[in-house]
Amino acid sequence: xxxxxxxxxxxxxxxxxxxxxxxxxxxxxxxxxxxxxxxxxxxxxxxxxxxxxxxxxxxxxxxxxxxxxxxxxxxxxxxxxxxxxxxxxxxxxxxxxxxxxxxxxxxxxxxxxxxxxxxxxxxxxxxxxxxxxxxxxxxxxxxxxxxxxxxxxxxxxxxxxxxxxxxxxx
Amino acid sequence: xxxxxxxxxxxxxxxxxxxxxxxxxxxxxxxxxxxxxxxxxxxxxxxxxxxxxxxxxxxxxxxxxxxxxxxxxxxxxxxxxxxxxxxxxxxxxxxxxxxxxxxxxxxxxxxxxxxxxxxxxxxxxxxxxxxxxxxxxxxxxxxxxxxxxxxxxxxxxxxxxxxxxxxxxx
DNA sequence: ATAATTTAAGTTACACTATAACAAAACATA
DNA sequence: TATGTTTTGTTATAGTGTAACTTAAATTAT
Ligand SMILES: [Zn+2]
Ligand SMILES: [Zn+2]
Ligand SMILES: [Zn+2]
Ligand SMILES: [Zn+2]
Numbered sequence: 001x002x003x004x005x006x007x008x009x010x011x012x013x014x015x016x017x018x019x020x021x022x023x024x025x026x027x028x029x030x031x032x033x034x035x036x037x038x039x040x041x042x043x044x045x046x047x048x049x050x051x052x053x054x055x056x057x058x059x060x061x062x063x064x065x066x067x068x069x070x071x072x073x074x075x076x077x078x079x080x081x082x083x084x085x086x087x088x089x090x091x092x093x094x095x096x097x098x099x100x101x102x103x104x105x106x107x108x109x110x111x112x113x114x115x116x117x118x119x120x121x122x123x124x125x126x127x128x129x130x131x132x133x134x135x136x137x138x139x140x141x142x143x144x145x146x147x148x149x150x151x152x153x154x155x156x157x158x159x160x161x162x163x164x165x166x167x168x169x170x
Numbered sequence: 171x172x173x174x175x176x177x178x179x180x181x182x183x184x185x186x187x188x189x190x191x192x193x194x195x196x197x198x199x200x201x202x203x204x205x206x207x208x209x210x211x212x213x214x215x216x217x218x219x220x221x222x223x224x225x226x227x228x229x230x231x232x233x234x235x236x237x238x239x240x241x242x243x244x245x246x247x248x249x250x251x252x253x254x255x256x257x258x259x260x261x262x263x264x265x266x267x268x269x270x271x272x273x274x275x276x277x278x279x280x281x282x283x284x285x286x287x288x289x290x291x292x293x294x295x296x297x298x299x300x301x302x303x304x305x306x307x308x309x310x311x312x313x314x315x316x317x318x319x320x321x322x323x324x325x326x327x328x329x330x331x332x333x334x335x336x337x338x339x340x
Numbered sequence: 341a342t343a344a345t346t347t348a349a350g351t352t353a354c355a356c357t358a359t360a361a362c363a364a365a366a367c368a369t370a
Numbered sequence: 371t372a373t374g375t376t377t378t379g380t381t382a383t384a385g386t387g388t389a390a391c392t393t394a395a396a397t398t399a400t
Contacts, residue, residue: 004309035396037348056386069350076387077349092262093317095357095386110302112311123305131297132280132320139174139291140325141282147263147319150302155310205367207377227356239379246358247378265357265386 006101007051007121008114008154018048021099025087028103034085039068043078044099047088052118053096089122093149098122108146116157176271177221177291178284178324188218191269195257198273204255209238213248214269217258222288223266259292263319268292278316284324291324 006012025044029036036044046059056075064070079097082088086103090096091111098120100109110125128148136143176182195214199206206214216229226245234240249267252258256273260266261281268290270279280295298318306313 008309035348039349071351072387073351073389074349081348092319110305112306112309114311115314121309121311125301125305127301128298128305131295131301132318135280135293135295135298136282136320136322139178139282140328141178141284141291141320142323142328143320144285144322145320147317147321148302149262149317150306150311150313150315151317152306152314153312158310158312205377207366209378225356226358241380242358243360243380244378 004155005121007119008156010156014050017051017101018045021048021087021101024103025082025085028085028087032085034081039063039074040078040081042066042068043075044082044087047082047097048099051098051120053091053094053098053113053120055094055096091120091149092147093151108148110148111150112154113149113151114154114157115151116153119154119156121154174325175291177289178326180326184220187221187271188215191218191257191271194273195252195255198255198257202255204251209233209244210248210251212236212238213245214252214257217252217267218269221268221290223261223264223268223283223290225264225266261290261319262317263321278318280318281320282324283319283321284327285321286323286327289324289326 006014006017022041022045025041026036028034042063043059046062047054056072056079059075060070060072063074068074079088079090083090083097086106087100088097089100089109089111091098091113094113098111101122102124107124108129109122110128112121112123114120125148129146132146132148133143176184176187192211192215195211196206198204212233213229216232217224226242226249229245230240230242233244238244249258249260253260253267256276257270258267259270259279259281261268261283264283268281271292272294277294278299279292280298282291282293284290295318299316302316302318303313
């Protein structure tokens with residue numbers, strides 16, 4: 001087993017993750033002449049509070065606390081923007097959102113989601129991509145968007161809690 | 171390009187698909203001593219009306235027409251049963267359900283979904299499975315459930331409508 | 341600078357998806 | 371038939387997401 005990604009390292013320096021994510025976001029938006037407004041940046045920061053997907057409605061209280069409007073459209077607009085810029089991904093199977101650790105070139109992640117602790121890794125997954133592309137090409141299907149979400153147990157949760165079907169919130 | 175799956179053959183004998191699906195379902199349920207009740211069978215039949223994923227609420231009117239209760243729990247219960255038996259899959263990215271063309275041994279499909287006509291193919295996808303399993307194993311992640319949903323253009327819709335972002339209903 | 345245009349945010353209301361909880365009915369077993 | 375189990379009926383509500391219109395802010399043009 002190789003070195004674990006940060007998502008599966010409970011003790012890593014997560015402030016660094018947050019800092020890097022915000023820095024990259026500012027850089028990309030500047031480069032693309034897109035406006036990373038205070039609301040958008042706050043939502044991105046909230047999403048990066050952990051490596052666990054967060055539901056849109058979980059973000060609303062923090063928006064209210066920061067003095068912004070906290071009706072659903074506010075957060076969905078921010079999330080739409082962040083998704084369009086590739087700064088955030090939506091996890092369909094959880095109706096939740098997670099920060100992208102390597103935004104920039106447009107890409108489709110392959111997500112490993114721990115059902116015990118919710119920690120989620122976004123893999124680059126070239127072999128997975130290739131396998132999908134080959135299968136699709138074989139049928140003449142033109143791919144526009146891929147969703148690969150794998151639920152299971154991360155290395156840290158296998159000893160603690162091998163029993164299926166529960167979830168620690170956040 | 172090889173022979174297309176039935177989902178991408180607009181003129182295939184779909185009555186045969188329906189008939190086979192129901193036959194397999196009856197066989198499997200009998201074998202497992204599970205009750206394929208009238209509601210459950212009707213829901214399965216409705217799902218098999220096409221090779222396109224259907225939302226749960228789209229099934230309710232037909233349940234009402236057939237004289238059954240048509241409140242949401244009715245259809246969700248039937249869908250839960252059918253999913254548990256592996257007769258139906260849920261497409262997370264569409265909040266919709268589709269019949270499984272090869273139920274039996276428990277499996278996870280890889281779905282190719284046409285955004286123009288909604289036709290959906292479930293691939294066996296051994297290479298995709300392998301690629302995912304390898305990536306996960308490399309990190310010591312234990313897989314319990316996989317979601318692979320690919321959206322794009324099927325062979326039939328590439329000439330007609332190559333422009334992104336629309337949908338023909340049902 | 342000022343006005344016109346574009347973009348983003350505030351606000352209200354609602355649509356769509358899914359489940360909780362409990363009562364009634366149907367089914368299986370003894 | 372009596373009993374326990376599973377399924378269905380029913381009502382209500384939770385959770386997720388968007389439409390539509392207004393106001394405010396930022397950008398661009400005059
Ligand atoms: Zn981190
Ligand atoms: Zn975990
Ligand atoms: Zn068919
Ligand atoms: Zn198509």
